[in-house]
Amino acid sequence: MGISEVIKKRRSVRSYKSDPIPEEDLRKILDAGRWAPSSGNTQPLEMVVIRKQKTKKKLVKAARGQSFIAQAPVVVVICANIPRTERKYGERGRNLYIIQDTAAATQNILLMAYELGYATCWIGSFIDKEVEKIIEAPEKIRPLALIPIGKPARIPKTPHKRNLDEIVHEEKLRSRR
Numbered sequence: 001m002g003i004s005e006v007i008k009k010r011r012s013v014r015s016y017k018s019d020p021i022p023e024e025d026l027r028k029i030l031d032a033g034r035w036a037p038s039s040g041n042t043q044p045l046e047m048v049v050i051r052k053q054k055t056k057k058k059l060v061k062a063a064r065g066q067s068f069i070a071q072a073p074v075v076v077v078i079c080a081n082i083p084r085t086e087r088k089y090g091e092r093g094r095n096l097y098i099i100q101d102t103a104a105a106t107q108n109i110l111l112m113a114y115e116l117g118y119a120t121c122w123i124g125s126f127i128d129k130e131v132e133k134i135i136e137a138p139e140k141i142r143p144l145a146l147i148p149i150g151k152p153a154r155i156p157k158t159p160h161k162r163n164l165d166e167i168v169h170e171e172k173l174r175s176r177r
């Protein structure tokens with residue numbers, strides 16, 4: 001599959017089969033995160049792989065009841081190691097770059113998973129403190145996304161995406177309604 005097809009066909013899937021993910025596939029998916037760009041190559045990405053059902057149930061609760069998370073055989077908690085970026089970039093590193101760095105890694109993971117035939121969903125709605133407790137995150141490690149990964153049980157239709165001409169502006173940003 002070419003990159004444009006992967007980019008366009010990936011969907012946020014919220015229903016998974018329980019089939020286990022072969023370790024080799026999981027490693028390829030997670031490795032895609034490692035290759036993402038990061039601010040000054042500070043690489044703040046840390047990932048926690050959750051396989052235990054009991055722990056997934058806790059994540060569901062932390063994610064305000066998004067029960068489909070527990071259907072996936074694996075859930076990855078994407079975290080930022082704040083000091084790695086903060087050391088180099090201070091406040092901007094702490095407040096902005098760690099979010100951008102881990103977002104780039106998250107997208108790489110979603111795309112690689114799709115290429116290998118797996119479904120994912122980027123989960124950003126969760127209670128930080130609860131997730132920190134579940135993964136026993138040390139201070140200065142911030143969870144930024146949860147990614148359930150599994151074979152899709154139901155693939156949603158492509159949602160509406162804004163037209164390119166609506167979001168591309170020439171020279172100056174002109175507001176449109």
Ligand SMILES: Cc1cc2nc3c(=O)[nH]c(=O)nc-3n(C[C@H](O)[C@H](O)[C@H](O)COP(=O)(O)O)c2cc1C
Pocket residue numbers: 010011012013014066121122123124125126159
């Ligand atoms: C930062 C971020 C946070 C998100 N949080 C959630 C979430 O908590 N739960 C969920 O079901 N989907 C979540 N999504 C997925 C979006 O709803 C989804 O990407 C959007 O509806 C477009 O659909 P598509 O991914 O299939 O193109 C999130 C996506 C992003 C980028």
